[in-house]
Amino acid sequence: MTLVVFSGELDKALATFNIANAAAAMGMEVTMFFTFWGLNVVRKNRGLSKPKDFMRRMLGWMNPGGAATLKLSKLNMMGIGTRMMKGLMKQERMPSLQELISMAAAQGVHFIACTTSINMMGLTEEDFIPEVKEFAGAAAFLGEARQGHVNLFI
Amino acid sequence: MTLVVFSGELDKALATFNIANAAAAMGMEVTMFFTFWGLNVVRKNRGLSKPKDFMRRMLGWMNPGGAATLKLSKLNMMGIGTRMMKGLMKQERMPSLQELISMAAAQGVHFIACTTSINMMGLTEEDFIPEVKEFAGAAAFLGEARQGHVNLFI
Amino acid sequence: MTLVVFSGELDKALATFNIANAAAAMGMEVTMFFTFWGLNVVRKNRGLSKPKDFMRRMLGWMNPGGAATLKLSKLNMMGIGTRMMKGLMKQERMPSLQELISMAAAQGVHFIACTTSINMMGLTEEDFIPEVKEFAGAAAFLGEARQGHVNLFI
Numbered sequence: 205m206t207l208v209v210f211s212g213e214l215d216k217a218l219a220t221f222n223i224a225n226a227a228a229a230m231g232m233e234v235t236m237f238f239t240f241w242g243l244n245v246v247r248k249n250r251g252l253s254k255p256k257d258f259m260r261r262m263l264g265w266m267n268p269g270g271a272a273t274l275k276l277s278k279l280n281m282m283g284i285g286t287r288m289m290k291g292l293m294k295q296e297r298m299p300s301l302q303e304l305i306s307m308a309a310a311q312g313v314h315f316i317a318c319t320t321s322i323n324m325m326g327l328t329e330e331d332f333i334p335e336v337k338e339f340a341g342a343a344a345f346l347g348e349a350r351q352g353h354v355n356l357f358i
Numbered sequence: 359m360t361l362v363v364f365s366g367e368l369d370k371a372l373a374t375f376n377i378a379n380a381a382a383a384m385g386m387e388v389t390m391f392f393t394f395w396g397l398n399v400v401r402k403n404r405g406l407s408k409p410k411d412f413m414r415r416m417l418g419w420m421n422p423g424g425a426a427t428l429k430l431s432k433l434n435m436m437g438i439g440t441r442m443m444k445g446l447m448k449q450e451r452m453p454s455l456q457e458l459i460s461m462a463a464a465q466g467v468h469f470i471a472c473t474t475s476i477n478m479m480g481l482t483e484e485d486f487i488p489e490v491k492e493f494a495g496a497a498a499f500l501g502e503a504r505q506g507h508v509n510l511f512i
Numbered sequence: 513m514t515l516v517v518f519s520g521e522l523d524k525a526l527a528t529f530n531i532a533n534a535a536a537a538m539g540m541e542v543t544m545f546f547t548f549w550g551l552n553v554v555r556k557n558r559g560l561s562k563p564k565d566f567m568r569r570m571l572g573w574m575n576p577g578g579a580a581t582l583k584l585s586k587l588n589m590m591g592i593g594t595r596m597m598k599g600l601m602k603q604e605r606m607p608s609l610q611e612l613i614s615m616a617a618a619q620g621v622h623f624i625a626c627t628t629s630i631n632m633m634g635l636t637e638e639d640f641i642p643e644v645k646e647f648a649g650a651a652a653f654l655g656e657a658r659q660g661h662v663n664l665f666i
Contacts, residue, residue: 208527208531208664210523210524210527210666212586215364215394215395216364218394219362219364219393219394222474222496223362223496223499223500226495226496226497226500227496227500229497230497230500230501232500232504239527240523240526240527241523241585241586257603259596259599259600259603260600262596263587263596263600266587266593267586267587277395278366278395278421279417279420279421285420288413288416288417289478291413292413292414292417292478292479292480293478295411295413296477296478298474298478320530320606323604324597324600324601324604324606325600326600341534342530342531342534342535343534343537343538345531346513346531346534346535346538346540346662347538349661349662350540350661350662352662353503353504354500354503354504354506354509355509355662355663355664356362356509356510356511356664357511357664357665357666358364358511359654369518369548369549370518372548373516373518373547373548376628376650377516377650377653377654380649380650380651380654381650381654383651384651384654384655386654386658431549432520432549432575433571433574433575439574442567442570442571443632445567446567446568446571446632446633446634447632449565449567450631450632452628452632507657507658508654508657508658508660508663509663510516510663510664510665511665512518512665
């Protein structure tokens with residue numbers, strides 16, 4: 205299975221990692237390709253790199269990364285809805301996004317971060333969590349997807 | 359074919375059911391897996407269950423369900439755009455979302471509602487329209503998707 | 513490969529055409545099915561058709577088409593974010609969306625525009641760029657998708 209993670213929203217990231225973990229538990233080989241806003245899901249929680257140019261610094265400031273900073277795609281309400289959802293998940297003893305990411309990595313899910321997006325956003329490889337093992341472009345994703353049974357764009 | 363219905367927006371729901379109905383008419387076996395906001399598409403139009411805790415009652419109030427309550431993902435404009443779109447569809451004698459759902463069920467499209475999301479949102483099986491025949495997790499979806507020719511995340 | 517282009521946002525369109533071009537360069541046959549807001553990606557930059565009825569004229573005014581008019585799905589900030597992203601892409605010598613569309617057409621990527629959406633929005637075949645070679649419904653897409661190895665909904 206391959207999953208293109210384009211979106212950087214908490215709800216979509218939760219759904220994606222739930223699917224990835226279930227698939228890995230069923231013995232499927234899973235590759236996740238993080239691109240565009242989806243890069244935020246696997247960025248470190250505090251931006252380390254300091255882009256030199258003004259536009260990228262602005263972009264970094266408006267678009268912080270890290271699983272802990274993601275918001276709901278709906279009902280965010282300046283953070284209240286997102287905090288509420290996290291509260292409900294804790295109450296149900298559901299794993300947090302960070303825990304789901306660690307579980308996926310432990311199960312051998314392969315994480316690729318898209319180099320084209322990384323360049324555009326002025327990020328570097330140091331900005332990503334250690335679970336990201338490969339940095340490559342769309343061709344790397346397509347090489348996996350051609351052999352995949354299930355390929356989803358999220 | 360399997361369709362993961364993550365989004366609870368009118369336009370995406372219309373596209374999804376158009377694809378599902380066309381596929382069923384061509385003789386394909388179709389499974390739809392409703393998760394997260396997508397649950398709203400197959401909820402009854404008036405919430406029946408009364409969650410006990412405050413947070414879920416708030417969530418139910420802000421996130422009403424039912425095909426009739428869905429809004430456009432774009433140009434909603436406090437409901438004006440959504441009503442306009444429904445007007446245009448009626449004028450073109452296109453079936454409404456509710457009619458598309460009934461058609462899909464009549465053609466044997468299989469509806470699964472995601473139990474993980476249901477628990478998180480404090481819903482119960484009674485909150486769903488009778489066309490939903492199965493309540494299950496991501497593994498049930500993956501079991502179908504592995505055998506599918508076409509699998510889409512919407 | 514088949515790609516359903518449902519969204520009419522600049523970032524998603526860029527990702528889609530990057531994937532399409534990479535796939536075509538690898539020798540894959542690619543079909544793109546433009547539907548709903550995705551029609552805006554392959555509309556001419558200035559609407560030509562003048563719908564007769566009031567609602568469609570309103571819709572055309574609020575929902576202009578053409579690759580040059582698309583906005584980011586996030587951080588648009590009344591156009592500032594979108595212009596910034598285009599600036600960053602130029603700086604990195606990345607091709608613009610219009611160039612990616614021409615490249616895809618030159619590589620033989622097949623463009624289908626969804627007739628159901630076209631009717632609903634009161635558009636005509638003259639509203640589309642010449643790269644769109646086919647106007648058809650969901651069944652045409654499914655015919656291709658059934659034979660596809662990779663099928664994505666964007």
